[in-house]
Amino acid sequence: MKNLWKDWTIFEKVWLAVFTMVNVYLFFAWEDSVLGLVTSLSGMLCVVLVAKGKIANYYFGIVQTGLYAYLSYGYGLYGETMLNALFYFPAQFVGLYLWNKNKIAQTVKGEDIPVKKLTRKGWMMAGVVSLGMIIIYGFVLQIIGGKVVWVDSATTVLSVLAQILMIKRYAEQWLFWIVVNILSIILWAQALWTQGGNDMSMLVMWMAFLINSIYGYYNWNKVYQKQEGAE
Template sequence: MKIFKDWNLFEKSWLVIFTLINVVILIYSKEGVLGFITAITGMLSVILVAKGKITNYYFGIINVVLYGFISYNSRYYGEAMLNILYFLPMQIIGFIMWGKNSVNIDENKEVKAEKMTVKEIILWTVLSGIAVIVYGIILGELNNTLPMADSFTTVLSVTAMILMIKRYMEQWIVWIIIDIVAIYMWIFIKSDYNITMMWTAYLINAVYGFYNWRKLYKKERAVWGKQELS
């Protein structure tokens, strides 16, 4: 398949291993097909983001709709609202923005990675911290299962998605933090193994994504500079 044409061994192994784990969970647990599809589309989406591929948004749209539905049924209202009211339209915006800021590398079209300034890092950290506290209080009033943890992943996901659309490599540090908290929410509180495995795959991918985007940043600066001079 064309989508797997330039995948390296780590990327293929990562996808195969976590897909097989999710198949086993699907067969031997009482969890339904919906969680399995959510996990698979989510994994395809994030690995394509890590590779800087605009095709990540095709799978991302399916994932956010299904994950939003599952979160609503689990009374993680922050996660549900985040995915349906925010991530879904942002998938479309991201697709457009990435399409306008891509560079051809080794005959492959990849997004042009950017790096945040110290001022931007401080600003987003302070704003996110305030938002986590305020939204956590609101979710607590709604009888949320785990208000502060839900608020934490919700607010930081908003921040990370904005950084993703703006093509900042620092998005991956935020995603790593989100993934760790989300794993705790789904395995220790809800015991949903398909969704937990999806977040575990996200965590490993986020570490790889940060590593890969640092390489992309350096490589693209050279290629982008040549294109501007030509």
């Protein structure tokens, strides 16, 4: 943790500062919940550290996934609830172990782990599996009375795939996160609009995640090229 803030770029510092201030403003202006604020702030710290390839992201991920599961349950977003409580939360500990196990001694630009890229076969498998699971899980959510089931199903399935790719250190995880973040913005906007509630920080969090995903894809590809060139 002593090197947590080492090697931060101006963009990363400004990005984090702006969205932190927006969250704090919403907390007072919209009488947002404390849980929503803590969830959003810990989530933003988690994802920006992932974009930097820092193992410390998992500590904030543990906090964010636990609280987010609780908030999602309250809005009837059962796919999001199960995803975070049953998959994301334990996945933080798995990722923490595997990233530490594969940690590199010398870094190219502050990252802790080596970055990999998917093969063509890997892309084909990811596409077929994700499409099939979205259809199956969508029907499951309909049966248990979930809200916005197809968007919820897509975010859940693609999130699982993205998390697995993240744990295995593939740069393409960010493309799946971009889709997940766009769908999650739609999901929460519709939930807040139709059901009410004051957890506006959830929308801000997903917007911040979307910006970070685009940056993360750029940064991980750059790191991959530098690591390949250093071999």
